[in-house]
Amino acid sequence: MTSRAPSRPAAFVDRDGVLNRRPGRGHVLRAEDLDVLPHAAEGLVALRALGYAIVVVTNQRAVALGTLAPAELGRIHARLTLELARGGATVDRIEHCPHDDQDGCACRKPRPGMLLRAAEALGLDVSRSVLIGDDPRDLAAAEAAGVPVRVLLPSDGDLRVAVDEVRRRAGIVPPVA
Numbered sequence: 001m002t003s004r005a006p007s008r009p010a011a012f013v014d015r016d017g018v019l020n021r022r023p024g025r026g027h028v029l030r031a032e033d034l035d036v037l038p039h040a041a042e043g044l045v046a047l048r049a050l051g052y053a054i055v056v057v058t059n060q061r062a063v064a065l066g067t068l069a070p071a072e073l074g075r076i077h078a079r080l081t082l083e084l085a086r087g088g089a090t091v092d093r094i095e096h097c098p099h100d101d102q103d104g105c106a107c108r109k110p111r112p113g114m115l116l117r118a119a120e121a122l123g124l125d126v127s128r129s130v131l132i133g134d135d136p137r138d139l140a141a142a143e144a145a146g147v148p149v150r151v152l153l154p155s156d157g158d159l160r161v162a163v164d165e166v167r168r169r170a171g172i173v174p175p176v177a
Helices: 040-049 061-065 070-086 113-122 136-145 159-170
Strands: 010-014 053-059 093-097 130-133 149-152
Touching: 010 040, 010 113, 040 053, 040 070, 040 159, 053 113, 053 136, 070 093, 093 113, 113 136, 130 136, 130 159, 136 149, 149 159
Parallel strands: 010 053, 010 130, 053 093, 130 149
Antiparallel strands: none
16 A cells, blocks of 8 residues: 555544534434534535535544434434535545543543544645644544644534634635625
8 A cells, every 4th residue: 555645634524513413412323313503504505615524523422322313323423414415515535433431531521633644644734734623522532643733623613613713723815805
């Protein structure tokens, strides 16, 4: 296997609370219960327009607990992808961690495994990347991976607000109309 030099930056985006509503701080356990947040697709389209690959990174402890089957998680992610596509957004990769807190894996946020795995698979430059999450563990994972721009969004917040913050922190000047 040949390794390619990192080329483009990524927008690593948490799923629950950033792209879809958190069901009472619980878990989405069925595809039909997925409630994509208003403006999530619009926010991803804006991130893509800034040159970022879009990577969803999500802890899915419910798999380890046995309350979410891996096949149903696949259906949830297929529905997420479809709903975002209806709004014009595309996702380059979805990474999930199926482990529980005490499993000691390298992928569960706040560890950087999911971000690094996606960066390797897609040839991403983490040193020019951003992460948007709604939990301090998201930001800790980004810091551990070497992602310089980290934005904490209120859970179930407006992703467009985070995009504006990414522009500001990354020093991206919007075009003059």
